[in-house]
Amino acid sequence: MKIVCNKSDLVKGVNIVSKAVPGKTTMPILECILIDATTDIIKLTANDMELGIQTEIAGEIIDRGMIAIDAKIFSEIVRKLPDNEVSIETDDRLQTTIVCEKAKFDISGKPGNEFAYLPIIEKDDSIAISQFTLKEVIRQTIFSIADTESNKLMTGELFEIKDNVLRVASLDGHRISIRKIELKNPVSDYKMVVPGKTLIEISKILSGEAESMVEISYTNNHIVFEFDNTIVVSRLIEGEYFKIDQMLSSDYDTKVRINKKEFLNCIDRATLLIKEGDKKPIIIDIQDEMMELKIKSQIGSMNEEIMISKDGKDLLIGFNPKFLIDALRVIDDEEVTLYLMNAKAPCFIKDETESYIYLILPVNFNANV
């Protein structure tokens, strides 16, 4: 194999596929990037058997062939080459020579045919959303997946298509995050659970442009994201996702409108007094036109008042401050509305159209604080 391409194209391609290179594996071939120049197109692929990424790069194929090269070494080398044309050539013994200007590297490769190709997916159905929207929706929900492997479904996100709306949801037992996206073209209802890791990696690759689209197709076992010259294939998580609709409610006894930034900054200050691992709640005392936030720990105490507008009853309620911070950080609205029932019932932060819903369970606290 011999190919010639631009350093910048090569770096871009290597950065994209590197997201699917496993950190640790018992199969050394998976630690490689496959350079496939057996057709008229140069393709780079990495695959950890759960998540696979393939991307095309511009360049000239002088001799067809393919080679698998250690991803870490290869990406470090290409990143540090001068900004110029790079030639990659392999010999019969899989020795790979990378030349750029006067710099010449020799490293050994592995046979390309030992590499685990991406599965070939027969697409059942597909939807299209912009790169911007997909990147945003991941950011706005990914924080409330669980990192425990004890319940595999909690490590993924529900992608549910219903009445031409894509609903993305995650939950960890203490809170639920939901975002809704209207789809432009009619599509059949569908439900699947996408691994959180896949979504984290894909959101690093997405350019986030509003004009550029991602085609998302799916089968029983796989989801495929196609955008720019890149294909991302991921296994789905098997099983029936939690019945989140049963956990949602529209009833409330207390409704609070509050400036988001003030609320967020205040909770942020309060968390200073909590050491990592310490489960001190922030206590919110909702009164007419004013809400007092209080926290007390071994380090000291803090309290602060914020102006609000309130409908309904007064309420004293405690929360894990981190959960409030996580939700408030990803809401772009200047003002947010909190719907509460009592000190034992979940709090909902949502907008009027329910384009977002954040459910947060309260925590018990000592009222004498």
Add this chain to the structure above:
Amino acid sequence: MKIVCNKSDLVKGVNIVSKAVPGKTTMPILECILIDATTDIIKLTANDMELGIQTEIAGEIIDRGMIAIDAKIFSEIVRKLPDNEVSIETDDRLQTTIVCEKAKFDISGKPGNEFAYLPIIEKDDSIAISQFTLKEVIRQTIFSIADTESNKLMTGELFEIKDNVLRVASLDGHRISIRKIELKNPVSDYKMVVPGKTLIEISKILSGEAESMVEISYTNNHIVFEFDNTIVVSRLIEGEYFKIDQMLSSDYDTKVRINKKEFLNCIDRATLLIKEGDKKPIIIDIQDEMMELKIKSQIGSMNEEIMISKDGKDLLIGFNPKFLIDALRVIDDEEVTLYLMNAKAPCFIKDETESYIYLILPVNFNANV
């Protein structure tokens, strides 16, 4: 004590003195910042007994007094306060109340008189250099101090004043870095060894402005840096520093002029093939008008040619690539000159006026690479 000051002034002051707060200590009082408002000026102080920093902040003193507050908590609190006036008030039981807008923190303090004040220094003599120059000279020499405590002198830098020139030098047994600064005012000859840690911390505080001066004064045991409204006092390292002049030499058999950036980038690429802890040298083959750099490791091999201009003999010599990189990174010249004798003798990188000298010892290598 009760004082009122601006959040931004307070944050700036806390950030400065925090550099002298020890990471670990058996004396909890040293983990505090002292707020001293016993005179007409608000002073913040931190002191780890080796290094002490005091800075003045603008503000109003309503009740005179002083208090020591845990540095970590205090700096986190002030950093997250709204951008507004901050009031700090203590009561008889050393409870400290920090109020900014509607946010109110209560934490407990320690008695200010238990705090270790900065030593009072009777200045023998002093020099003045710009903040920019001091910051630069530290950056350009600090990398070749040794981090071993087995030879305390190697963990510091020689500050030697001679014939109105300040010479700053560091060495770690494999290399020496020397920078010279002409002093504007006549001053007596002097020699001292300043702890590397002091220099690292001070260079973080220095604004780096060319117009703003630092007054450096010194006694047998201490060095004092005064700039802006800040005083940094550090112990000196005791003992006679190494006789570096005996290690320097002006003789050479090979002299090489080379583009610094090309040379640096090439070595940087070569180090990709070396794993951390692996002591593979980079081998430099100096010929007429061309120099070849080669490296070979278990991962693979690399070679690259660079154009040079050469006086004297051809030479094949090996170096620890990190030592070359460290020196080349802090030289601002577009072209550098290397002076070499043979494969066993040190290489000197220096300019014509010897405003900088970097000595690097070569390493043995297998010539069959």
